Amino acid sequence: MKALCLSLILFSLLLAGCGGGGDETSKQPDTGKTNEYGLTDFEMTYGIGPVKKRLFLGQINKALAKKGENIFATKCAPCHKLDERYIGPAQRYATERRPPEYLMNMMLNPDEMVKRHPEGKKLLAEYLSPMTYQNITEEDARNVIEYLRLTAQEGHENNIPEVPLYKNQIQKP
Amino acid sequence: MSGINNRKLVIAVIGLIILMLTLIGCPAQQSMVGTDDAAQKVYVAPGTYDEFYAFMSGGFSGQVTVHGLPSGRLIKTIPVFSVFPENGYGFSEETKPMLNTSFGFVPWDDAHHPELSQTSGTPDGRWLFINANNTTRVARINLASFETDEIIEIPNAAGNHASPFVTMNTEYVVASTRFSVPIPQKDVPISTYKENFDGTITFIRVDPESGRMTIAFQIIVPGFNYDLAHAGKGPSHGWAFFTSYNTEQANTLLEVNASQNDKDFVAAVNWKLAEQYLAEGKAKDMSASYVNNHMNGSSRIVETEKHTSVKVLSPKDCPGLIYYLPTPKSPHGVDVDPSGEYIVAGGKLAAVIPVHSFSKMQKAIEDKLFEGDVDGIPVLKYESVVAGEVQNPGLGPLHTEFDGKGYAYTSAFISSEIVKWKLGTWEVVDRIPTYYSIGHLMIPGGDSQKPWGKYVVALNKITKDRYLPTGPELAHAAQLIDISGEKMKLLLDFPTMGEPHYAQGIAAELLMKNQTKMFPIEGNTHPQATKSEAESRVERKGNEVHVYMTTIRTHFSPDNIEGIKLGDKVFFHVTNLEQDWDVPHGFAVQGALNAELLIMPGETRTLVWEPARVGVFPFYCTDFCSALHQEMQGYVRVSPGNSSVAITYGTGK
Numbered sequence: 001m002k003a004l005c006l007s008l009i010l011f012s013l014l015l016a017g018c019g020g021g022g023d024e025t026s027k028q029p030d031t032g033k034t035n036e037y038g039l040t041d042f043e044m045t046y047g048i049g050p051v052k053k054r055l056f057l058g059q060i061n062k063a064l065a066k067k068g069e070n071i072f073a074t075k076c077a078p079c080h081k082l083d084e085r086y087i088g089p090a091q092r093y094a095t096e097r098r099p100p101e102y103l104m105n106m107m108l109n110p111d112e113m114v115k116r117h118p119e120g121k122k123l124l125a126e127y128l129s130p131m132t133y134q135n136i137t138e139e140d141a142r143n144v145i146e147y148l149r150l151t152a153q154e155g156h157e158n159n160i161p162e163v164p165l166y167k168n169q170i171q172k173p
Numbered sequence: 174m175s176g177i178n179n180r181k182l183v184i185a186v187i188g189l190i191i192l193m194l195t196l197i198g199c200p201a202q203q204s205m206v207g208t209d210d211a212a213q214k215v216y217v218a219p220g221t222y223d224e225f226y227a228f229m230s231g232g233f234s235g236q237v238t239v240h241g242l243p244s245g246r247l248i249k250t251i252p253v254f255s256v257f258p259e260n261g262y263g264f265s266e267e268t269k270p271m272l273n274t275s276f277g278f279v280p281w282d283d284a285h286h287p288e289l290s291q292t293s294g295t296p297d298g299r300w301l302f303i304n305a306n307n308t309t310r311v312a313r314i315n316l317a318s319f320e321t322d323e324i325i326e327i328p329n330a331a332g333n334h335a336s337p338f339v340t341m342n343t344e345y346v347v348a349s350t351r352f353s354v355p356i357p358q359k360d361v362p363i364s365t366y367k368e369n370f371d372g373t374i375t376f377i378r379v380d381p382e383s384g385r386m387t388i389a390f391q392i393i394v395p396g397f398n399y400d401l402a403h404a405g406k407g408p409s410h411g412w413a414f415f416t417s418y419n420t421e422q423a424n425t426l427l428e429v430n431a432s433q434n435d436k437d438f439v440a441a442v443n444w445k446l447a448e449q450y451l452a453e454g455k456a457k458d459m460s461a462s463y464v465n466n467h468m469n470g471s472s473r474i475v476e477t478e479k480h481t482s483v484k485v486l487s488p489k490d491c492p493g494l495i496y497y498l499p500t501p502k503s504p505h506g507v508d509v510d511p512s513g514e515y516i517v518a519g520g521k522l523a524a525v526i527p528v529h530s531f532s533k534m535q536k537a538i539e540d541k542l543f544e545g546d547v548d549g550i551p552v553l554k555y556e557s558v559v560a561g562e563v564q565n566p567g568l569g570p571l572h573t574e575f576d577g578k579g580y581a582y583t584s585a586f587i588s589s590e591i592v593k594w595k596l597g598t599w600e601v602v603d604r605i606p607t608y609y610s611i612g613h614l615m616i617p618g619g620d621s622q623k624p625w626g627k628y629v630v631a632l633n634k635i636t637k638d639r640y641l642p643t644g645p646e647l648a649h650a651a652q653l654i655d656i657s658g659e660k661m662k663l664l665l666d667f668p669t670m671g672e673p674h675y676a677q678g679i680a681a682e683l684l685m686k687n688q689t690k691m692f693p694i695e696g697n698t699h700p701q702a703t704k705s706e707a708e709s710r711v712e713r714k715g716n717e718v719h720v721y722m723t724t725i726r727t728h729f730s731p732d733n734i735e736g737i738k739l740g741d742k743v744f745f746h747v748t749n750l751e752q753d754w755d756v757p758h759g760f761a762v763q764g765a766l767n768a769e770l771l772i773m774p775g776e777t778r779t780l781v782w783e784p785a786r787v788g789v790f791p792f793y794c795t796d797f798c799s800a801l802h803q804e805m806q807g808y809v810r811v812s813p814g815n816s817s818v819a820i821t822y823g824t825g826k
Contacts, residue, residue, distance in 0.1 A: 073705040074694055078725040078750055086825065087728065129801055132726050135691060135752035 049105030068147030090163035232672025245667030254282035294622030309333035328461035353396035407513030506572035530560035574619030576626030617678025692775030701746035732807030736820030759795025
């Protein structure tokens with residue numbers, strides 16, 4: 001019987017050896033420890049994308065903020081207003097809601113962020129239009145962060161209220 | 174159970190397994206293997222790429238189609254000499270000028286011979302040139318964007334057929350007259366052909382950096398029909414060769430009257446010497462009317478330049494500029510082998526393929542072995558220039574390509590076959606039928622110094638029974654043939670668009686690395702570009718209304734427009750703010766008599782709309798762009814001419 005079993009195993013191996021049937025195991029990149037979403041602790045907090053290290057922001061640099069404002073006008077403003085829920089979320093206080101690394105990864109890698117990141121998925125469910133890739137350089141994304149830090153500061157100075165991310169956060173009078 | 178029985182059972186099971194495997198084979202492989210392994214050789218698995226791009230002329234469609242090889246898959250249509258509803262080419266205000274000619278706007282022409290630009294005698298993947306046969310022009314297609322970047326009109330010409338073949342480093346692209354005509358044009362009886370009709374051979378200079386084309390010079394030649402061309406390479410660099418027929422100079426019933434002479438001519442033109450004569454001031458300025466249309470790289474608007482003069486050389490004033498090589502029976506193709514020594518002419522009514530030798534030609538010129546002259550052009554003695562004749566080459570030999578391994582492949586139209594023969598010995602070594610009536614054939618790089626000698630594509634004129642029938646008109650059939658071994662093997666039949674005359678092929682890797690994926694919005698210099706939604710607006714100037722509109726997934730800005738009146742001419746200047754690969758937006762408005770727009774990421778395109786009715790009309794995106802594509806729409810209100818509705822516009826208000 002041993003020989004019979006062996007030959008049956010051999011037979012099944014032969015069949016399995018026929019091309020096309022086997023699943024190729026997909027190779028996950030080594031991203032350290034991952035959670036149920038397949039994300040590392042860093043990615044959970046700071047987003048998935050080219051920004052893989054913490055940034056250290058100093059004082060707001062107004063020259064960079066000006067550059068960021070121009071980028072924002074061309075590439076972001078079609079879908080994002082500062083103080084209005086539009087195609088996507090209102091942006092004035094974005095830097096107070098999320099770390100800058102997270103926001104930059106959202107700008108630089110929106111496709112993966114809305115498909116894999118739990119926060120991105122929640123936003124897609126809320127706003128329905130997936131954020132588009134706009135060919136923004138990392139430097140430009142950093143400048144947009146500077147602009148958004150400035151808009152938050154100006155918002156506080158002028159008592160401009162925050163438009164919440166989610167509709168069910170809006171207080172009914 | 175006893176041990177013996179067990180052993181018998183094992184043997185029986187093993188025997189059964191072997192029998193089953195022998196009979197059925199692996200199921201997956203079984204379906205792949207036909208009578209041959211042809212299917213595996215042309216199978217390009219989903220998600221993987223073809224090895225070669227093949228560029229096929231569309232013939233009477235005026236376009237170029239791009240196929241992958243070996244799969245034969247159609248991957249792109251590039252509009253060149255015809256308007257194209259798929260992307261608005263020739264309809265948008267920006268692209269209309271590309272089809273300007275000295276005769277006016279020509280919406281549809283006949284394109285025959287694609288030719289890749291070359292550096293050091295090999296395709297470099299920068300540009301593809303193609304001729305318009307009817308209203309004589311040459312186009313330059315940019316192989317980073319797969320778009321027509323430039324078209325130049327050829328003055329003093331008719332039937333630009335022997336065109337646009339390139340010299341080794343794309344110094345020049347050639348053009349010529351298939352139909353001789355009075356030059357300059359004048360009102361004369363057709364029967365005065367012999368006195369009044371001439372041909373021209375044109376050399377178009379190509380700027381090595383920008384690719385911009387200019388007419389360098391023309392040569393006035395006797396009034397024959399100049400049919401095809403190829404430039405010399407290696408030792409013959411500096412020369413270009415043109416076939417001619419109708420040396421009888423018939424002007425009616427050419428079918429009979431242009432087939433009288435035993436031999437017509439291959440014209441060998443020494444263009445390096447022409448440059449010298451030009452520098453010596455031997456050329457005359459001749460008044461001529463032609464245009465050059467060019468797409469500005471940053472505004473992406475086509476600009477038309479008008480030209481009024483051309484430099485013309487006459488062989489009588491320029492000894493040594495041209496020699497005629499007698500060649501049997503109305504030769505069609507003229508093809509130069511990779512070494513540059515052999516010049517093969519396909520005499521479509523000839524019983525042999527004559528192969529001229531460049532070195533013999535030079536010796537014959539030196540020794541003045543002439544049998545006469547035509548209008549000052551010396552005619553060399555046939556025996557003094559011919560290297561050999563391919564015997565029994567099939568009926569109606571037309572065109573020859575080379576594999577770089579010492580063999581030539583000639584298409585034979587009447588006998589529907591490709592004939593493989595050996596350079597030097599001229600012996601036929603193999604032949605394979607084609608389906609049916611082959612015209613040109615193409616080996617990737619097969620007219621260059623370094624062919625990729627793996628496949629030959631047969632470009633056939635008659636299809637008959639090859640595909641499911643589709644009424645009286647059938648897609649022209651191409652066949653892919655493996656030439657990697659001693660014997661040619663038919664691998665694949667595939668349909669083509671229009672009528673591919675010639676084709677060119679190039680290794681895919683040479684183009685893939687240079688592809689344009691979008692146009693940077695920062696670099697858009699279109700004067701009516703709208704680079705942010707904040708700038709989107711509607712402006713009235715008299716009865717013209719300019720709408721500066723933006724698109725992004727998934728809305729227009731503005732998407733509600735009021736204040737348009739009957740009698741207005743509305744310009745929709747639509748800028749696509751997307752900066753992602755493969756995300757064009759479309760624009761269509763009801764009642765537009767001028768079609769639609771398709772706007773690439775970062776680009777501005779303009780549609781003119783003259784509303785003919787009062788009412789509210791929708792406009793929408795015609796290219797599925799996102800999950801909310803169906804929401805990408807807007808309205809424009811049209812009021813009576815005397816109404817007082819003011820211009821208002823907006824999005825989301």
